Amino acid sequence: MRSRNPVFSRRGFSRDNGYAGFNAAPQAGGPAVGTQQGNPYAQGGNTYAQPTGNPYAQNPYAQQDVQHGAPQAPVTATGVMTMDDVVARTAMTLGTVVVTAVLSWLLLPVDEANLGKSYAIGVGAGLVAMVLALVQSFKRSPVPALILAYAAFEGVFLGVISSAVSTYIADGVVAQAVLGTMAVFAGVLVAYKAGWIRVNRRFYGFVMAAALGFVLLMAVNLLFAVFGGGDGLGFRSGALGIVFGVIGIILGACFLALDFKQVEDGIAYGAPREESWLAAFGLTLTLVWIYMEFLRLLSILNSSD
Secondary structure: OOOOOOOOOOOOOOOOOOOHHHOOOOOOOOOOOOOOOOOOOOOOOOOOOOOOOOOOOOOOOOOEOOOOOOEOOOOOHHHEOOHHHHHHHHHHHHHHHHHHHHHHHHHOOOOOOOHHHHHHHHHHHHHHHHHHHHHHHOOOOOOHHHHHHHHHHHHHHHHHHHHHHHHHOOOOHHHHHHHHHHHHHHHHHHHHHOOOOOOOHHHHHHHHHHHHHHHHHHHHHHHHHHHHOOOOOOOOOHHHHHHHHHHHHHHHHHHHHHHHHHHHHHHHOOOEHHHHHHHHHHHHHHHHHHHHHHHHHHHHHHHOO
């Protein structure tokens, strides 16, 4: 699977991927948009689209078997992903993150007596969450149990980190980060629906290039911090930390737009219903990214007061 998240790069509704909306406009006499040229849900082997390129024309769930010439069995409408499916799966995944985060905040205190233990559990949970996310990212199809397990461990990590920031840096920072994440989500959704954000190949390429550069810089900064001590190259503290925090949030907003585009295309081209788990997984990854960037940015701003 292919990802537009800067951490995981293989998430998508098709192993071969290709945003359906990224195909160029059809030429005169040429194939319609959404054909085999890059759209994973269009003609040529896709059970959910008509050979005309219109997934909703007449009988949208039957077509000729390309190899044998025999008609395939019709697929019921319940087998196709809908927006309700995406909303429900996303609510389950994010709900798991929130519940485990609250529980870890309450059950893993970060006071002086329990700080080492809580940190160890939180960091361990974060590493497990990363491994689970990578495993799911490289799987051909979504595994709901794997996605929910990732959400649970990610919630434990976020709960411990958030509790530590609230206790030792500034009370109220966590609520501000949550509100900021919600505001970015709502703002990008409105801008995307209003057509103010045009998600195309150029947008995709620019965002991926910027994300790659951002992640590489953060990795180099982390290596300098680990082996050289201090704040590394200073990308996560002071004025540079504020700048990179804002850049990280903007990148997260761009990835939200890419996620919305993928969901829209998956529904339009009749993606299988289980693919809604991939949409939930992707949205969760992106929202966690935005929340962490807000938390870092607000921590820097409060520590410099």
